[in-house]
Amino acid sequence: MAESASKVMSMRDAVARFVRDGDIVVIEGFTHLICFAAGHEIIRQGRRDLTLCRLTPDLIYDQMIAAGCARKLVFSWAGNPGVGSLHAFRRAVEGKHAPPLELEEYSHFGMVARFSAGAARLPFWPLRDYMGTDLPRVNPRIQSVTCPYTGERLATVPALNPDVTIIHAQRADADGNTQIWGLVGVQKEAAFASARVIVVVEQLVDETVIRSDPNRTAIPGMIVDAVVVEPWGAHPSYAQGYYDRDNDFYLAWEAISRDPGAIERYLGEFVRGVPDRATYLAKQPGLAARLTAQPHLAGAVNYGF
Amino acid sequence: MAYTPDELMTSVAARELADGEVVFVGIGLPNLACNLARRTHAPHLVLIYESGAVGAVPERLPMSIGDPALVTGSLMVCGMADVFQLMLQNGRIEVGFLGGAQVDQYGNLNTTVIGSYRHPAVRLPGSGGAAEIAIHARRTLVVSKLSARTFPARVDFVTSPGMRRDGVTRHELGMPGAGPVKVITDKAVLEADAATGELVLAALYPGVEEAEVGAGVGWPLRCRPRLARIDPPTATELRLLREVLDPKRLYLRG
Numbered sequence: 263m264a265e266s267a268s269k270v271m272s273m274r275d276a277v278a279r280f281v282r283d284g285d286i287v288v289i290e291g292f293t294h295l296i297c298f299a300a301g302h303e304i305i306r307q308g309r310r311d312l313t314l315c316r317l318t319p320d321l322i323y324d325q326m327i328a329a330g331c332a333r334k335l336v337f338s339w340a341g342n343p344g345v346g347s348l349h350a351f352r353r354a355v356e357g358k359h360a361p362p363l364e365l366e367e368y369s370h371f372g373m374v375a376r377f378s379a380g381a382a383r384l385p386f387w388p389l390r391d392y393m394g395t396d397l398p399r400v401n402p403r404i405q406s407v408t409c410p411y412t413g414e415r416l417a418t419v420p421a422l423n424p425d426v427t428i429i430h431a432q433r434a435d436a437d438g439n440t441q442i443w444g445l446v447g448v449q450k451e452a453a454f455a456s457a458r459v460i461v462v463v464e465q466l467v468d469e470t471v472i473r474s475d476p477n478r479t480a481i482p483g484m485i486v487d488a489v490v491v492e493p494w495g496a497h498p499s500y501a502q503g504y505y506d507r508d509n510d511f512y513l514a515w516e517a518i519s520r521d522p523g524a525i526e527r528y529l530g531e532f533v534r535g536v537p538d539r540a541t542y543l544a545k546q547p548g549l550a551a552r553l554t555a556q557p558h559l560a561g562a563v564n565y566g567f
Numbered sequence: 568m569a570y571t572p573d574e575l576m577t578s579v580a581a582r583e584l585a586d587g588e589v590v591f592v593g594i595g596l597p598n599l600a601c602n603l604a605r606r607t608h609a610p611h612l613v614l615i616y617e618s619g620a621v622g623a624v625p626e627r628l629p630m631s632i633g634d635p636a637l638v639t640g641s642l643m644v645c646g647m648a649d650v651f652q653l654m655l656q657n658g659r660i661e662v663g664f665l666g667g668a669q670v671d672q673y674g675n676l677n678t679t680v681i682g683s684y685r686h687p688a689v690r691l692p693g694s695g696g697a698a699e700i701a702i703h704a705r706r707t708l709v710v711s712k713l714s715a716r717t718f719p720a721r722v723d724f725v726t727s728p729g730m731r732r733d734g735v736t737r738h739e740l741g742m743p744g745a746g747p748v749k750v751i752t753d754k755a756v757l758e759a760d761a762a763t764g765e766l767v768l769a770a771l772y773p774g775v776e777e778a779e780v781g782a783g784v785g786w787p788l789r790c791r792p793r794l795a796r797i798d799p800p801t802a803t804e805l806r807l808l809r810e811v812l813d814p815k816r817l818y819l820r821g
Contacts, residue, residue, distance in 0.1 A: 292618050292619070292633050292647060293618060293631050293632070293633020293634070294618075294633055294635070317647075317695075318695075337693070338693060338694055338695060339692050339693050339694065339695035339696075340690075340692050340693055341691075341692030341693075343594065343630070343631035343632065343633070344594060344595075344629075344630040344631045344817070345630075347690075347692075351690070352689075352690045355687065355690040356687060356688075356689070356690050357686065367679075367693055367694075368694075369693075369694035369695065369696065369697070369698040369699055370617060370647065370651065370694070370695050370696040370699070371651040371655070371656075371696065371698070371699040374647050374648050374651050375648075375651075377648075378648055389651075389656070389699075390656055390702070390703070390741075390743070391698065391699050391702060392698065393702065393728065393740040393741050393742060394675075394702075394725065394728030394729075394732050394735075394737060394740045394742065395694075395698050395725050395726060395727065395728055396679070396684075396724045396725045396726070397694065397698065397726070400684045414741070415741070443644075444635060444638045444644065445618045445619050445620065445633055445637075445638060445644060446619060446644065446645075446646045447618070447619065447646065447647050448646065448647045448648065450646065451646075451648060500635055502635050502638055506635060507630075507631070507634065507635065509630050512630070512631075555635075558639050
């Protein structure tokens, strides 16, 4: 393959090439490995009319909603974990001095099932869920099917096939063979469901490192379009074995997100006002001392035959 | 020894868990209750978090259910498709903890909206895994503070189904789990009546009278013929809660 076809590129180039106005965008990661670096670059490049999908919109989608990137939100739990509300999201939904936001709401199992169907290229996924709840009443895309074998009524949710999925991970090689450890959420299904995939990693490693531990590979290079190397790219989320979750920032977001002016100042200083992730990190020199992970190494296993 | 309502609720919730049980751990006080049980009478409690940590042994109190301390030293870390399909829908979860901004007469829970869905007065986070936990866990325990606002006769939105809805039982609706058998409040424990599914007063906390509990719910509260009395938190429970589990009062706020 020619050098110009390399998948390794800057975040700026990856977002410019693979994230378009109007796209269905997934930045996954359940508490762990949420790629704030990608969300910030999408805000900087001024993407509009996105359908943002995640189980937990978290601070990153609250920021993207506040920045005007989102037309629609597809989700299952919209809070600031252990803290309270996502206030930009709430303002949009409660109609208080914010542009409206279309919602498509599921439970976690429903969102996981949507990604599973998308990844398997099936039109829907059956699950034993939603009886007695009001969710199907407000979301007509939650339907049901009669099992042809047992006659049981089962709930169904439609496949979710994003235009682009962005996955943060600990390491990948230059072809995008990506290894994740710690909480793995629904990243693998989201990546396989997607038309385009960007992986963002703490470390770029040689293919021999990947081959030394193939069971740890969650995403194979064959489905990856771009590899971005962005150390601390998940902050204030975390990367197991690299850095801890910045709980202080999650707590601080409560006051910032309550005040539209404060969000604008935050975005101005830490997102729109910086050219890239390196500058974002340089503005917060204490992070490494406060959050760098302690070593807790796994024992090696024998892959021989 | 003096104690706060949160400390007593957490201790009561912890005592509901038997050693060796498999429990789906929620955020907030239930998280604290499970870790208290694990350090007292239930050292073999298996903690499963919806984030995918199975057999977690967190060395610090997790602020979120996706905390990295849930992974370190756990028995297994699996993807969320496995959590919901292979653990929950498979029937492996014995106890699920739930809470709600609203709890109704039949234990239906609302964590979605106050007011109408399209134009809510307050938008709450939504289901997360609560809807399916309420459906599949073999039994669920609800932890919520009593007030007529929190315990209306009908919730504005059913996020997580309880014992009965519009006259139809959860069994008739095809739900595998037994539902919210107990509601642990800051004044008393309510239990679902086996025949009607209605929440009834079952046990009072120290110093609490029946009428106080009735004033905290939005329907005429029935009582069990014999009311149990709940013991206050022990010195060990209080020491663990205050010194080991939540010294920063992250969850023990009131």
